[in-house]
Amino acid sequence: GRRLLLSTPVFYANGPPHIGHLYSALLADALLRHRRLRAAGPARLCTGTDEHGLKIQQAAAAAGTPPAELCERVSGLFRRALTQAGVAYTDFTRTSEPRHQRAVRHFWGALRDGGMLYKGSYEGWYCTPEESFLPESQLAERTDAQGRPRKVSLETGHEVHWTKEENYMFRLSAFRDPLQNWLRDNPRAIFPDPFYQCVLRWLDEDLPDLSVSRERSRLQWGIPVPGDPTQTIYVWVDALVNYLSVVGYPESHGAWWPAVHHVVGKDILKFHALYWPALLLAAGLEPPERILVHSHWTVRGQKMSKSLGNVVEPSVCVGRYGVDGFRYFLLRQGVPERDCDYYDEKVVKVVNSELADALGGLLNRSTAPSINPSNTYPRFSEPCFPKVLDFREAKGTGRACAEDYELVAAVASLPAQVDSYFGDFQIYKALECIAQCVRQTNGFFQRHRPWKLDRRDAEEQLWLDTILHVTLECLRVYGTLLQPVVPHMADKLLSRLAVGPGERGLSGLTFLARYDGKPCPFEGRQLGPDTGILFHRLGKSETMKTRKQEA
Numbered sequence: 001g002r003r004l005l006l007s008t009p010v011f012y013a014n015g016p017p018h019i020g021h022l023y024s025a026l027l028a029d030a031l032l033r034h035r036r037l038r039a040a041g042p043a044r045l046c047t048g049t050d051e052h053g054l055k056i057q058q059a060a061a062a063a064g065t066p067p068a069e070l071c072e073r074v075s076g077l078f079r080r081a082l083t084q085a086g087v088a089y090t091d092f093t094r095t096s097e098p099r100h101q102r103a104v105r106h107f108w109g110a111l112r113d114g115g116m117l118y119k120g121s122y123e124g125w126y127c128t129p130e131e132s133f134l135p136e137s138q139l140a141e142r143t144d145a146q147g148r149p150r151k152v153s154l155e156t157g158h159e160v161h162w163t164k165e166e167n168y169m170f171r172l173s174a175f176r177d178p179l180q181n182w183l184r185d186n187p188r189a190i191f192p193d194p195f196y197q198c199v200l201r202w203l204d205e206d207l208p209d210l211s212v213s214r215e216r217s218r219l220q221w222g223i224p225v226p227g228d229p230t231q232t233i234y235v236w237v238d239a240l241v242n243y244l245s246v247v248g249y250p251e252s253h254g255a256w257w258p259a260v261h262h263v264v265g266k267d268i269l270k271f272h273a274l275y276w277p278a279l280l281l282a283a284g285l286e287p288p289e290r291i292l293v294h295s296h297w298t299v300r301g302q303k304m305s306k307s308l309g310n311v312v313e314p315s316v317c318v319g320r321y322g323v324d325g326f327r328y329f330l331l332r333q334g335v336p337e338r339d340c341d342y343y344d345e346k347v348v349k350v351v352n353s354e355l356a357d358a359l360g361g362l363l364n365r366s367t368a369p370s371i372n373p374s375n376t377y378p379r380f381s382e383p384c385f386p387k388v389l390d391f392r393e394a395k396g397t398g399r400a401c402a403e404d405y406e407l408v409a410a411v412a413s414l415p416a417q418v419d420s421y422f423g424d425f426q427i428y429k430a431l432e433c434i435a436q437c438v439r440q441t442n443g444f445f446q447r448h449r450p451w452k453l454d455r456r457d458a459e460e461q462l463w464l465d466t467i468l469h470v471t472l473e474c475l476r477v478y479g480t481l482l483q484p485v486v487p488h489m490a491d492k493l494l495s496r497l498a499v500g501p502g503e504r505g506l507s508g509l510t511f512l513a514r515y516d517g518k519p520c521p522f523e524g525r526q527l528g529p530d531t532g533i534l535f536h537r538l539g540k541s542e543t544m545k546t547r548k549q550e551a
Helices: 019-037 054-063 067-084 098-113 172-185 193-204 235-240 266-282 314-333 344-367 402-423 427-448 458-481 487-496 540-550
Strands: 004-012 043-050 091-094 117-127 132-134 139-143 149-153 161-170 213-215 228-233 260-265 290-294 297-299 340-342
Touching (some): 019 314, 019 427, 054 067, 067 091, 098 117, 161 228, 161 266, 172 266, 228 235, 266 290, 340 344, 344 487, 402 458, 427 458, 458 487
Parallel strands (some): 004 260, 260 290
Antiparallel strands (some): 117 132, 139 149, 213 228
């Protein structure tokens, strides 16, 4: 298999992480874990912190601390949050690191030597929180608390200030045709499609040259322009180069580049889908293979903001719902194409219903000593559940009914469905399919009431064993497919079913081999030790209590 680099943005180090940051990281992490389970080739996941720029310079000044100290502290918070949420990153880049700064200087040199930079006077509305100049079309008039008029960013509401300075400019206007050609030749380069269409529309508008430096007198906290100490490299150019510095640019990046999938929020789409590919082309490099874009999380219908006091901290969520509960909710409910809403009651309802009750309950019931006293993976009886070409013709040939054959067909097709959804950056749809099959399996178990069967009757015992065999086979498939999303819980489930480490991959995943007349390696095997409750239910009172304590 070929190599693949998955990346999150490098997160801005002016404040602690929130669930929006974690959502980017969890999407990338699930894609990485899924790829590894498919044994599709070497893969890496890079993340990190973006540690330069005016916003950090101002935040450090307000806190009365040097910028380097602020970045050291905040970078540590991000590392801790990612580790706590089970994000299996392989590389963590800090843009203040010497290896990164060296890569940025070399990249700048490649742009300069290619004639892609010139010095010019630039004036416009600058938004410090967004670290970018905004055109008039992206601005709105507002009044402040004192009734004074002010201009703000239409998208974020942040105030902008008229700024005039002499900067280095990048010839972005020269890249309209190359960018359009790239996107026409690669219709899945930006995904999902609404974001691809958005970028095509941007390319139909004016594409003015881009300011790529700031006056050093205004911005000291950044990388100086090589050969011009009066200028600082624009923070976004600096930050974007992290995707190259992490793979050894300028010497050894060719082993990985451009087999790169960037996972980014829609708020930074323009930087990644217009500026970054243009800068790469200008430096003699290919654009990234794919840019996977997701939307934002609101809290009870409102945008997360410090002023509203509704910023959701990942560490609080992990403490309240557990690592797997937190991961499952964000990846199950998060839809890349549209903003998604977060609130405690919703998390409790989804996680309790699908993890604790449906999946955990099914495992408990099918492995309980009262129903499976031998604690084994029971044998499958072909006469009880004969193979049929059309389940509608199965009447009277065995104990299984039409719905049972529907279940077998659904679970047999599930691995391919899940694989397809992961490939299309629709992890939420993969989880939806799994949840539906879990519900069907519970229906199968409930329908045949194995606890009512008489073990002393040989035929009844065969049917009981077959019910349990089918149920455990379903659970084994669900546990295998859920590994990228809820790794700890999936490990617990598979360990209970005595599925060994070498039997958990996706490439060799089979389902109900005995139904097809083939041997099943698990049949008759002693189950693993009882691992206890698969996922503890979350209590509403507990959630309310935690919220009151925080308040």
